Amino acid sequence: MEKEKFIIQGLGKEKSLSGKIKISGSKNAVLPVMAASVLFEDGIKMTNVPLIKDLDRIKEIYEGLGIKMDKLSNDSYFINTKKVRSGEMDEKASKMMRASIIFAGPILARFGELVFPHPGGCVIGARPIDLFLEGFEKMGATWEHKNEKYYIKVKGKKLKGANIFFKKLISVTATETFIMAGVLAEGKTVLSNVAMEPEIISLIDYLNKCGAKIKGAGTPVLEIKGGDLLKSNGFVYENIPDRIETGSFLILGALCASDLEICNCDPFHLEVLIETLKDSGVNIELGKNYIKVNNKNKENYKTFDIKTHEYPGFPTDLQSPILIYLTQVNGESLVFETIFEGRLNYVDDLIKMGADIKLWDALRATVKGKTYLKGRELDGPDIRTGFAFVIAALVAENESIINNIYYIDRGYENIENRLQAIGANIERVIN
Numbered sequence: 318m319e320k321e322k323f324i325i326q327g328l329g330k331e332k333s334l335s336g337k338i339k340i341s342g343s344k345n346a347v348l349p350v351m352a353a354s355v356l357f358e359d360g361i362k363m364t365n366v367p368l369i370k371d372l373d374r375i376k377e378i379y380e381g382l383g384i385k386m387d388k389l390s391n392d393s394y395f396i397n398t399k400k401v402r403s404g405e406m407d408e409k410a411s412k413m414m415r416a417s418i419i420f421a422g423p424i425l426a427r428f429g430e431l432v433f434p435h436p437g438g439c440v441i442g443a444r445p446i447d448l449f450l451e452g453f454e455k456m457g458a459t460w461e462h463k464n465e466k467y468y469i470k471v472k473g474k475k476l477k478g479a480n481i482f483f484k485k486l487i488s489v490t491a492t493e494t495f496i497m498a499g500v501l502a503e504g505k506t507v508l509s510n511v512a513m514e515p516e517i518i519s520l521i522d523y524l525n526k527c528g529a530k531i532k533g534a535g536t537p538v539l540e541i542k543g544g545d546l547l548k549s550n551g552f553v554y555e556n557i558p559d560r561i562e563t564g565s566f567l568i569l570g571a572l573c574a575s576d577l578e579i580c581n582c583d584p585f586h587l588e589v590l591i592e593t594l595k596d597s598g599v600n601i602e603l604g605k606n607y608i609k610v611n612n613k614n615k616e617n618y619k620t621f622d623i624k625t626h627e628y629p630g631f632p633t634d635l636q637s638p639i640l641i642y643l644t645q646v647n648g649e650s651l652v653f654e655t656i657f658e659g660r661l662n663y664v665d666d667l668i669k670m671g672a673d674i675k676l677w678d679a680l681r682a683t684v685k686g687k688t689y690l691k692g693r694e695l696d697g698p699d700i701r702t703g704f705a706f707v708i709a710a711l712v713a714e715n716e717s718i719i720n721n722i723y724y725i726d727r728g729y730e731n732i733e734n735r736l737q738a739i740g741a742n743i744e745r746v747i748n
């Protein structure tokens with residue numbers, strides 16, 4: 318892992334960011350489409366691909382599967398799948414990125430067998446894969462776990478359509494995996510209690526353009542008619558803007574910007590955050606693909622409680638940035654994390670910065686504001702909290718050092734240059 322860190326000079330009471338910030342393509346939308354390339358006879362051209370470290374992991378997985386990834390421009394690629402083959406998922410890449418599990422669906426659907434290690438990624442909870450294993454069994458696969466790897470095989474090499482009801486909980490990547498598995502399975506697959514995130518709708522829309530038959534996008538029940546390999550026929554996958562990045566900059570703007578325009582975004586994907594911040598008193602102006610925000614009313618912001626929820630509820634990926642917002646608002650609020658049991662672990666660091674937070678249990682924290690944060694040395698524990706620490710460091714007084722920025726680079730493109738452009742004093746230093 319690269320030993321790089323950010324050194325950030327906090328804005329303290331000045332709080333004077335201004336200008337325009339452009340949103341990158343969505344990490345969570347492009348990764349499943351990259352996995353879906355395994356379903357294609359020819360390949361996929363994709364644009365608005367973010368330049369993030371997770372792409373290096375995808376390349377490593379592709380190499381093991383015989384897929385070529387040609388860069389066409391700064392943000393566009395052609396994924397050539399003409400020589401795709403089954404194989405073992407690259408161990409290092411799978412252990413560094415939880416989303417690697419999404420490859421299991423298309424690989425099993427196309428080749429009927431697969432070997433992979435338990436996927437890794439951010440340490441934000443136990444992150445089991447039981448939904449995946451149960452679902453594959455329903456579609457006719459058997460699996461065993463030995464030598465720390467999963468060996469999955471499908472009788473007759475062809476998955477069978479099945480009714481899969483996600484009883485335990487709603488999972489984004491499990492929904493995506495079984496959409497892709499269903500596309501090449503024999504017969505009909507019905508998925509119930511699925512996730513409805515915009516990234517999933519974007520995946521379904523593209524697969525349908527290329528020959529898939531998936532009904533119900535954006536609803537809790539999906540019906541997939543299995544068929545032949547897909548063909549892109551010149552259709553380009555145009556990646557959607559990253560709503561989590563958009564939301565993080567919106568929160569930063571509400572706290573620290575005299576005038577910020579967030580461009581190339583889709584405000585419709587962030588309704589819950591925008592409504593929450595507007596009710597709190599933040600000045601927000603919305604356009605079709607931009608959001609303008611400033612902190613002029615910051616002395617009068619009101620508190621609110623947050624409970625994370627599957628889309629269209631409040632995203633768990635914005636839980637840490639919104640908690641930092643709440644440290645800057647007069648009054649008390651409750652933050653209730655309902656998706657990942659390890660996602661409030663970072664609050665100790667904020668307390669050390671001067672925040673007044675009480676952790677009742679792993680899932681609930683009360684935040685008392687307003688507190689003045691003081692810069693300090695922080696270890697970014699995961700992608701989202703890593704970026705939340707950048708926000709905390711900018712809000713704070715004095716200097717902060719953020720270590721482990723590999724995690725931030727995993728999900729955010731060129732973050733320091735974009736922040737410098739709006740006036741932030743942030744520098745990348747190689748140890």
Ligand code: UD1
Nearest residue numbers: 345416444445446447448449486487488489490634656657
């Ligand atoms: C995706 C997002 C991530 C976001 C999360 C929730 C991607 C690449 N990542 O992650 O940014 O934070 O959705 O919005 O899109 N679970 C099980 N068994 C399983 C699978 C999941 O118990 O087999 C649990 C998880 O531990 C978690 C919950 O289900 O508690 C939801 O997780 P899930 O929606 O699967 O998150 P990811 O898809 O990993």
